[in-house]
Amino acid sequence: MSDWGSVPVTGSTTLPPDPGVMKAIGLNHALPTAIADLVDNSVDAGATTVLVRFVRDDARLLGVYVVDDGRGMDESTLDRAMTVGSRRDYDSTALGHFGIGLKAASLGQAAGVTVISRADGPAVGRRWTMQKAADSFECEIVSAEFATATMDTAWGPLTTQRGTVVRWDGVKEFPGARNAKVVERYLETTLTGLRQHLGLVFHRLLEERRFSLLVDIHDVAVSESGPPFLVDPIDPFAYVRSGHPAYPCTLTAELDGAGVELRCHIWPGRSQLPGFHLSGTPERHQGFFFYRRGRLLQDGGWNAVTHPEKHLQLARVAVDIDDHPAAFTMNPEKTRVETASAFAQAVDEASGPGGENFADYLRDAEGAYRDSRKRSRSRPRVVPPGRGFAPALRRAIGRELEYLAGEEPIEILWGDFKDDSFFDVDREARTVWVNKRYRAAVLGGRGGSLNDAPVVKALLYLLVEDLFRGAYLGAKDRDNVELWRSVLTAAAKEETG
Ligand SMILES: Nc1ncnc2c1ncn2[C@@H]1O[C@H](COP(=O)(O)OP(=O)(O)OP(=O)(O)O)[C@@H](O)[C@H]1O
Ligand SMILES: [Mg+2]
Known part of the structure; x- marks a missing residue:
């Protein structure tokens, strides 16, 4: 036997x-x-x-x-x-x-x-x-x-x-x-x-x-x-601008004698769109997004083509599996797709119209990720915004900039002024005061609250934030405050008519 x-x-x-x-x-x-x-x-x-x-x-x-x-x-x-x-x-x-x-x-x-x-x-x-x-x-x-x-x-x-x-x-x-x-x-x-x-x-x-x-x-x-809440579509490829000018790019993989299209995308770094974050971190959603008859079956994963990596988090590839039943099998829960054993090699050998390949794509996705990190590292650290800033505004600032450790936040508050100056910088009190007499004009009829006037406050923050860093105001800084105050006061007076 x-x-x-x-x-x-x-x-x-x-x-x-x-x-x-x-x-x-x-x-x-x-x-x-x-x-x-x-x-x-x-x-x-x-x-x-x-x-x-x-x-x-x-x-x-x-x-x-x-x-x-x-x-x-x-x-x-x-x-x-x-x-x-x-x-x-x-x-x-x-x-x-x-x-x-x-x-x-x-x-x-x-x-x-x-x-x-x-x-x-x-x-x-x-x-x-x-x-x-x-x-x-x-x-x-x-x-x-x-x-x-x-x-x-x-x-x-x-x-x-x-x-x-x-x-x-x-x-x-x-x-x-x-x-x-x-x-x-x-x-x-x-x-x-x-x-x-x-x-x-x-x-x-x-x-x-x-x-x-x-x-x-x-x-x-x-x-x-x-x-009832309407369920809104969440498109995992809906960035406003591609993270790399050469993408999206379609590579074709030969599998079982048929061409499988791999639509390779690179997200821009640090996107806040829901389509990027999905559930949890974007890091978990790199890799293949398989669709069958318009329904998404898998929301990321590399199917043994490469390993998930922090640096690859901007890479997402859309694949429609409809015409390739032999190469792809969905699990009964329809949450994953098993790929044929030849898939990884077919992807390695896939090529685009100009001879692009998958290794180039991964390298470009990694490069886009590194560039986006570099940009944020080259920005100076700032003093965080505190009271007076709407939470959404604080979050937006926090996403773009890193905060200096141990610095008290800057508050931005409406105050009574003796003169008609639009604003004043009070370093001791860590406060930017804005003259109350312009409040109604700035709000243009909307009700006031602690976090009102986000546009004006955001602009003032971007203008004066660096004056709160360090020990003292230099002559140049003081002159700048004079300049901004004089121009903004004229503008504010114009607003009130
Ligand atoms: N909401 C519905 N309206 C009409 N028919 C339905 C509905 N839900 C189920 N059916 C019928 O019941 C059958 C069995 O459904 P079931 O979800 O168990 O299997 P399936 O949809 O055929 O395959 P799968 O296991 O891939 O979901 C369907 O094929 C359909 O004929
Ligand atoms: Mg069913």
């Missing part, structure tokens, strides 16, 4: 899976990726609007709904939909592929999933609970009245004459304590993360207006829903 021959068989016996297998499915999902899986189905059903609704009472979270106005399902379609692994005929735009998304995403997150749907006939409903599924693969039938009432509920801006409602009960990660504060905190962070994830995954489809996606919170204690 030392040869590797084929195995002889004498017959077969049917061994259906033990229902306990249900306990294992969907465990790799997180709440946002699981909800994205349900949204995929709504998009496949041709929905124009999808609503994700969190349901709470005073002190607890009760469940989640994903509701769409798509084509809906009749009873036999719904039975097939609830069957694990039941694949249908997918058209060339379908996001579905495995026939498990709905069940895995739901039972990974919740103790029970109810699907209620209406096509052209009566509303129908089915429920899987983890308990019943794992005991005996028994799927429950929802009462017809309840199904109809659910479809006829007011679902915000949706019309659900046709459509589908997916309901999760017993969501595992919901806070257990009965405590309104805890619920609010959970909702705040979860909804931020969810809108971020959905906005990214569906950014192309949302930009193309294939559908719109809403999130709201329904409070059963008062039977009211809060205003």
